[in-house]
Amino acid sequence: MSTLFTPLTVRGIDMRNRLWVSPMCQYSAVDGIPNDWHHVHLAQFAAGGAGLVIAEATAVSPEARISPDDVGLWNDAQVEAWTPIVAAIRARGAVPGVQLGHAGRKASTTSPLTGGRGSVPTEDGGWETVAPSAIAYPGFAEPRELDAAGIEKVVADFADAARRAVAAGFEVLEVHAAHGYLLHQFLSPLSNHRADEYGGSFDGRVRLLERVTAAVRAAAPDAALFVRFSGTDAADGGWDIDDTVRAAERVAAAGADLIDVSSGGLVPHQSIQPGPGYQVPLAEKVRRETGILVAAVGMIDDAHLAESVVAEGRADAVLSAREWLRDPHYALRAAVELGAELPAPAQYLRAY
Numbered sequence: 001m002s003t004l005f006t007p008l009t010v011r012g013i014d015m016r017n018r019l020w021v022s023p024m025c026q027y028s029a030v031d032g033i034p035n036d037w038h039h040v041h042l043a044q045f046a047a048g049g050a051g052l053v054i055a056e057a058t059a060v061s062p063e064a065r066i067s068p069d070d071v072g073l074w075n076d077a078q079v080e081a082w083t084p085i086v087a088a089i090r091a092r093g094a095v096p097g098v099q100l101g102h103a104g105r106k107a108s109t110t111s112p113l114t115g116g117r118g119s120v121p122t123e124d125g126g127w128e129t130v131a132p133s134a135i136a137y138p139g140f141a142e143p144r145e146l147d148a149a150g151i152e153k154v155v156a157d158f159a160d161a162a163r164r165a166v167a168a169g170f171e172v173l174e175v176h177a178a179h180g181y182l183l184h185q186f187l188s189p190l191s192n193h194r195a196d197e198y199g200g201s202f203d204g205r206v207r208l209l210e211r212v213t214a215a216v217r218a219a220a221p222d223a224a225l226f227v228r229f230s231g232t233d234a235a236d237g238g239w240d241i242d243d244t245v246r247a248a249e250r251v252a253a254a255g256a257d258l259i260d261v262s263s264g265g266l267v268p269h270q271s272i273q274p275g276p277g278y279q280v281p282l283a284e285k286v287r288r289e290t291g292i293l294v295a296a297v298g299m300i301d302d303a304h305l306a307e308s309v310v311a312e313g314r315a316d317a318v319l320s321a322r323e324w325l326r327d328p329h330y331a332l333r334a335a336v337e338l339g340a341e342l343p344a345p346a347q348y349l350r351a352y
Contacts, residue, residue, distance in 0.1 A: 018318060042088070055071070069113070103182060128144055129144070130182070294315050300319075
């Protein structure tokens with residue numbers, strides 16, 4: 001019996017297994033609208049046996065994009081474009097999810113597909129970025145510190161994007177509070193030097209994330225709601241795993257169902273040593289100390305490693321990214337290796 005290939009139900013939504021697709025930016029949209037590339041890219045993972053397919057970081061406003069080529073959910077044209085993609089994921093047996101994000105001081109940057117790096121000038125289609133404090137990410141343009149009105153807009157934008165996500169058919173929504181983007185910037189004392197109610201103490205720094213989580217929950221009461229954290233900044237004086245444990249309890253109280261634990265991304269001088277399953281201990285600590293559902297992520301690209309993470313109770317599910325790019329049928333291969341029930345489409349069964 002494989003634990004990895006047992007179902008998991010989150011807020012009444014049934015995932016057929018616990019091997020999921022992590023959000024992966026494609027930098028391939030125009031005006032935030034997904035296209036045929038996104039359709040084929042995401043649907044193939046569902047055909048490949050994934051239990052949940054989470055679409056890439058999707059901007060809640062134009063200024064929330066990481067690059068000018070990011071997808072979004074800030075208007076109805078984007079909802080219309082997402083709808084058949086979501087239907088294709090569901091038709092192939094997977095649950096469709098989307099990650100909602102705001103890049104903050106890491107917005108308006110050059111797409112990595114172009115080979116460039118740094119901020120895009122306004123004359124080339126870039127825009128002014130925002131952050132909790134006017135502290136630039138090294139090598140990027142200095143952001144504008146968000147005022148009270150700007151913070152209210154961020155909360156409203158997340159709620160509006162959540163409503164549009166549900167209208168497009170997404171069943172799982174993930175709030176992106178990791179990897180050095182806006183909500184993570186508020187969490188960490190390395191990037192948040194505010195003196196108002198959104199800065200200073202732990203309570204102040206976590207306040208915006210609590211509000212965003214509650215707003216998304218109110219806007220999408222029936223969706224499964226995840227929050228992705230960087231479990232640690234891996235830098236002196238930064239956010240750490242004990243902070244993540246406390247914050248996980250706060251967002252759960254605000255309506256989150258599952259915590260997705262990654263790491264890093266806030267500062268370039270982080271000290272992280274990647275390796276197979278290297279972030280699993282972070283997820284395990286959150287699960288053990290809070291009792292909240294947790295997903296682990298980070299180089300979990302081997303079926304037996306993924307199985308052990310779930311079977312040993314270190315996490316409730318596994319999210320992988322690059323392994324799905326290397327093999328869009330990762331789950332089918334893993335099921336064969338583990339002797340589990342095969343989640344293959346009928347059209348593919350002759351191969352097994």
